[in-house]
Amino acid sequence: MSETTNPLVMILNGPNLNLLGLREPHIYGSTTLPEVEKLSRDAAAEVGLDIEFYQSNHEGVLIDHIQDARVRAAGIIINPAGFTSTSIAILDALLASELPVIEVHVSALHRREEFRQLSYVSKAARTVIQGAGPQGYEFALRSMATHLNSK
Numbered sequence: 001m002s003e004t005t006n007p008l009v010m011i012l013n014g015p016n017l018n019l020l021g022l023r024e025p026h027i028y029g030s031t032t033l034p035e036v037e038k039l040s041r042d043a044a045a046e047v048g049l050d051i052e053f054y055q056s057n058h059e060g061v062l063i064d065h066i067q068d069a070r071v072r073a074a075g076i077i078i079n080p081a082g083f084t085s086t087s088i089a090i091l092d093a094l095l096a097s098e099l100p101v102i103e104v105h106v107s108a109l110h111r112r113e114e115f116r117q118l119s120y121v122s123k124a125a126r127t128v129i130q131g132a133g134p135q136g137y138e139f140a141l142r143s144m145a146t147h148l149n150s151k
Helices: 033-047 059-072 088-097 135-149
Strands: 008-013 050-055 075-079 101-105 127-130
Touching (some): 008 033, 101 135
């Protein structure tokens, strides 16, 4: 964690996002997750936020980070990936966090298979950004900064 007094935002990434840039580039593009992290760090610095950036293929690990955010962070940005349409447990953890949540998806869910179009996470999110590619993370950070600065 940084030594500054900037608000902390946790950016959480779900299963298979570690393969970003390699997996189905015709859908997800060629940008890798480390490149998304750098883009996110640069955007966070511009808007006065500190971030912690995590990826896990394990639902429970993501829930542990959400619960940790509840006591340490000012907000959560989450790309739940494959857990989007399956995890009530992640939804429950996000709701219990009582933090502002922004949901991000690299691809446009409404243009994908029908089973991908339902998002449990959206029920906890104040904003959903999808289909903007990796730039969606930057949009999410700018939106989070605006929200946190208006409190």
